[in-house]
Amino acid sequence: MSFLLTSTKTIKLFFAHSSSRDDEKLRVKLESHLSSLQPLRVSINWHKSQTLPGRDWKQESYQHLNTSEVIVLLVSPDFLAADDCMKITRRAMERQSAGKATVIPVKLRPIDNWQATPFGHLQCLPYNGEPITSRFWPRQDDAFVNIVEKIREEVEKIQEEQRELQLIRDQQKSEIFASINHFISNHFLNRITPSINIPTISVSIAASVIGVAVLLGFFNSSPEMQVNNLLTQGQDKVDRRDYQGASEDYTQAIKIAPKNIDAYIKRGDVRYSLKDYQAAIQDYTQAIQIAPQNTDAYIKRGKSRHFLKNYQAAIQDYTQAIRLSPDLPDSYRYRGSIYDKNLPNKQQAIKDYQKAETLYKKQGAKDNLKEMRSRLKRLQQKKP
Numbered sequence: 001m002s003f004l005l006t007s008t009k010t011i012k013l014f015f016a017h018s019s020s021r022d023d024e025k026l027r028v029k030l031e032s033h034l035s036s037l038q039p040l041r042v043s044i045n046w047h048k049s050q051t052l053p054g055r056d057w058k059q060e061s062y063q064h065l066n067t068s069e070v071i072v073l074l075v076s077p078d079f080l081a082a083d084d085c086m087k088i089t090r091r092a093m094e095r096q097s098a099g100k101a102t103v104i105p106v107k108l109r110p111i112d113n114w115q116a117t118p119f120g121h122l123q124c125l126p127y128n129g130e131p132i133t134s135r136f137w138p139r140q141d142d143a144f145v146n147i148v149e150k151i152r153e154e155v156e157k158i159q160e161e162q163r164e165l166q167l168i169r170d171q172q173k174s175e176i177f178a179s180i181n182h183f184i185s186n187h188f189l190n191r192i193t194p195s196i197n198i199p200t201i202s203v204s205i206a207a208s209v210i211g212v213a214v215l216l217g218f219f220n221s222s223p224e225m226q227v228n229n230l231l232t233q234g235q236d237k238v239d240r241r242d243y244q245g246a247s248e249d250y251t252q253a254i255k256i257a258p259k260n261i262d263a264y265i266k267r268g269d270v271r272y273s274l275k276d277y278q279a280a281i282q283d284y285t286q287a288i289q290i291a292p293q294n295t296d297a298y299i300k301r302g303k304s305r306h307f308l309k310n311y312q313a314a315i316q317d318y319t320q321a322i323r324l325s326p327d328l329p330d331s332y333r334y335r336g337s338i339y340d341k342n343l344p345n346k347q348q349a350i351k352d353y354q355k356a357e358t359l360y361k362k363q364g365a366k367d368n369l370k371e372m373r374s375r376l377k378r379l380q381q382k383k384p
Helices: 021-040 057-065 077-081 083-097 140-192 200-220 223-239 243-256 261-273 277-290 295-307 311-324 329-341 346-363 366-381
Strands: 011-016 042-046 070-075 102-107
Touching (some): 011 021, 011 083, 011 140, 021 042, 021 070, 021 077, 057 083, 070 077, 083 102, 102 140, 223 261, 261 295, 277 295, 329 346
Parallel strands (some): 011 042, 011 070, 070 102
């Protein structure tokens, strides 16, 4: 008989949204529909909306984001234009790439060139891909019902996976426990108990107690669990700007799992924040060696090389990032900056800035779009 209970834990849902008045109205309507998820043992957390007065909403948001199994992005032009929303989006996509969360984008309002967004390749809601506010949804409640139904399906899928995984773990633990119990009884306790007249049943109980202690210690210290805890702990420290502490956590995670791409990139990020660009380059290079198709690692290594004035190498990294992901505007922006300011090539700089401008416009990234237009204007007015 198994001594462990098979059950599912509470599923955490995190909803990210902009603070615009239009988006907030739609968020409130969605919240009323989400009450139907309560019987499923779900915990719903909102970006900003649930933060109490006097609390740091950014820190609380990232704490929820880093531990949620389902991340729902309520997308609108205001969402894409908000820096904090896009930072949350990048973190959400990192967690999905690492297999730690499911990201579900929801179209609140019309978006130009949806495919160019960081989540454009994901299946979005409502089911027909039409925004909640479009004419395709004359009754917005129908759109919200569809969204909640699909979220429920995802939650039930995760819970079923949890149950199956727990059954496998219970079986493995029972088998290991039986082996430990047998070993302790035959090779340890049975050798010492005859001399002190301990009853046989007590030997069995003692073996079971020791076996459980050993077993729980074994599973609680599994490498995967240790790495996940260290990555989450490191991210919490980054949110508090404790970069040195975060670097130590990521270093420990790498020692346990030398092939963990997430740990290398995150340690590279904190080393970049500490202006240790050479060390950051080493981490990004290691990530690239493990996963040569990782666009993010090329962009970040390019930025580090840029700061070290290794301009040709930085251009090579940005160019490779463009080959891998031609719809990401940052690569064009950074490469254009080198041609603009460091290795003067006016025509190439204009070409890169124009491409970045087009992509930022499609994303609705207003601040970046304004910056690109300002740079283009300066260059185009500049005398040869």
